[in-house]
Amino acid sequence: RKRKENEVEQEIEETPQEKKLRLAKLYLEQLREEGEWDVDRTLFLSEILVAPDPIEIRLLRGHKLSVTCLCITPDEKHIFSASKDCSIIKWDVGSGKKVHKILGGRKGTEARHVGHTAHILCMAISSDGKYLATGDMNKLIMIWEAATCKHLYKFTGHKDAVSGLAFRRGTHDLYSASHDRSVKVWNVDENAYVETLFGHQDVITALDCLGRERCVTAGGRDRTLRVWKIAEETQLVFHGHEGSIDCVQLINEEHMVSGGDDGCLCVWSVGKKKPVSVVKQAHGVHGNAGLKEPCWVSSVAALHNSDTVASGSHNAMVQLWKCGQGFRGLDPLFTIPVTGFVNSLKFSTSGKFLVAGVGQEHRLGRWWRVKDAKNGLYIIPLKRQNREAPVPS
Numbered sequence: 001r002k003r004k005e006n007e008v009e010q011e012i013e014e015t016p017q018e019k020k021l022r023l024a025k026l027y028l029e030q031l032r033e034e035g036e037w038d039v040d041r042t043l044f045l046s047e048i049l050v051a052p053d054p055i056e057i058r059l060l061r062g063h064k065l066s067v068t069c070l071c072i073t074p075d076e077k078h079i080f081s082a083s084k085d086c087s088i089i090k091w092d093v094g095s096g097k098k099v100h101k102i103l104g105g106r107k108g109t110e111a112r113h114v115g116h117t118a119h120i121l122c123m124a125i126s127s128d129g130k131y132l133a134t135g136d137m138n139k140l141i142m143i144w145e146a147a148t149c150k151h152l153y154k155f156t157g158h159k160d161a162v163s164g165l166a167f168r169r170g171t172h173d174l175y176s177a178s179h180d181r182s183v184k185v186w187n188v189d190e191n192a193y194v195e196t197l198f199g200h201q202d203v204i205t206a207l208d209c210l211g212r213e214r215c216v217t218a219g220g221r222d223r224t225l226r227v228w229k230i231a232e233e234t235q236l237v238f239h240g241h242e243g244s245i246d247c248v249q250l251i252n253e254e255h256m257v258s259g260g261d262d263g264c265l266c267v268w269s270v271g272k273k274k275p276v277s278v279v280k281q282a283h284g285v286h287g288n289a290g291l292k293e294p295c296w297v298s299s300v301a302a303l304h305n306s307d308t309v310a311s312g313s314h315n316a317m318v319q320l321w322k323c324g325q326g327f328r329g330l331d332p333l334f335t336i337p338v339t340g341f342v343n344s345l346k347f348s349t350s351g352k353f354l355v356a357g358v359g360q361e362h363r364l365g366r367w368w369r370v371k372d373a374k375n376g377l378y379i380i381p382l383k384r385q386n387r388e389a390p391v392p393s
Helices: 002-013 016-034
Strands: 058-060 067-072 078-083 088-092 098-102 120-125 131-136 141-145 150-155 162-167 173-178 182-187 192-198 206-208 214-218 224-229 234-239 245-250 255-260 265-269 277-279 299-302 308-312 317-323 330-337 341-347 353-359 376-381
Touching: 067 353, 067 376, 078 120, 078 353, 078 376, 131 162, 131 173, 141 173, 162 214, 173 206, 214 245, 214 255, 224 245, 245 299, 255 299, 255 308, 299 353, 308 341, 317 353
Parallel strands: 067 120, 067 341, 120 162, 162 206, 206 245, 299 341
Antiparallel strands: 058 376, 067 078, 078 088, 088 098, 120 131, 131 141, 141 150, 162 173, 173 182, 182 192, 206 214, 214 224, 224 234, 245 255, 255 265, 265 277, 299 308, 308 317, 317 330, 341 353, 353 376
16 A cells, blocks of 8 residues: 555656656666567657767778668677678677678679678668678678678679668568669578569669568659568558658658658658658758759668657768657757768667768769768767656655
């Protein structure tokens, strides 16, 4: 009975805002203990996130050319990054040092070189941290043992650049997307090709998936996003961007975020064909007076099952956003200074940090060059505010 009275007393002392903060903190503790997300809940993390001090942001350098993609190991101890210099680097998050570097080879040395000999555009790691997959401009997918960086397999079959890779969570099923407009399914355990799916009318620029047997793709200049239901061999088509859609990430199994060269950042619900939320000129405009155009949104990231997303461009900042109630509306949270093309963004599983893969050039081409940019990875700590409940008078 006494315990009940204490609980009631605590409820009276808390405002709704304080209760939300307390529950968010409890949930974060639960995540740290269990090491995984509860899929059926949305964590309102934006309530307690604060902008990091620029001094706390670390830059890891090791690639000669623009970083194009990255992934964080599920235990958050390592980051893999890849670049236009065809190399792959495994980094230690704690020390910021290189653990392993798989060098890129020269064009024409494919037969004898273990590794990529063309720009690497995408990479993914399995949810158990066992396999790393990388895809390049030379139509190849390579499978590596993540722990040792040992080369295992080479998947061939795409007829153009491989631009998107994702493992289905809890499995070793790999989905790949290509400029040949197709999506392919592979079984990495069996070193086997499974099937090919068609539907996009232009090059596919990005792909993502979570735990369901489905994936989402961005179709570049066909201006569509597609959700592929693999088992049913059906697809859902979404329209809303006015230009090329260059990046997409799932927020949870029912919602996704995308960005494109129209400068728009869009949030989508799987149940609606149009975006539920659009931010135009999400990263401002650039160019001379009278010829100004929106800054392209070159990367997006979502902290899975939360209300927090991030976007990158080449306007010297990464922007964090809060999704509104029911994912309607996107409100800016804060910006993080990063010079160059932000070609890849990834949140760590627990949301303790965000990593930006940056280069002097855009991941998919050489339209502009930001000379002041440093090719590398920025590790951005995501701090929580410590708000204590006020003592009642």
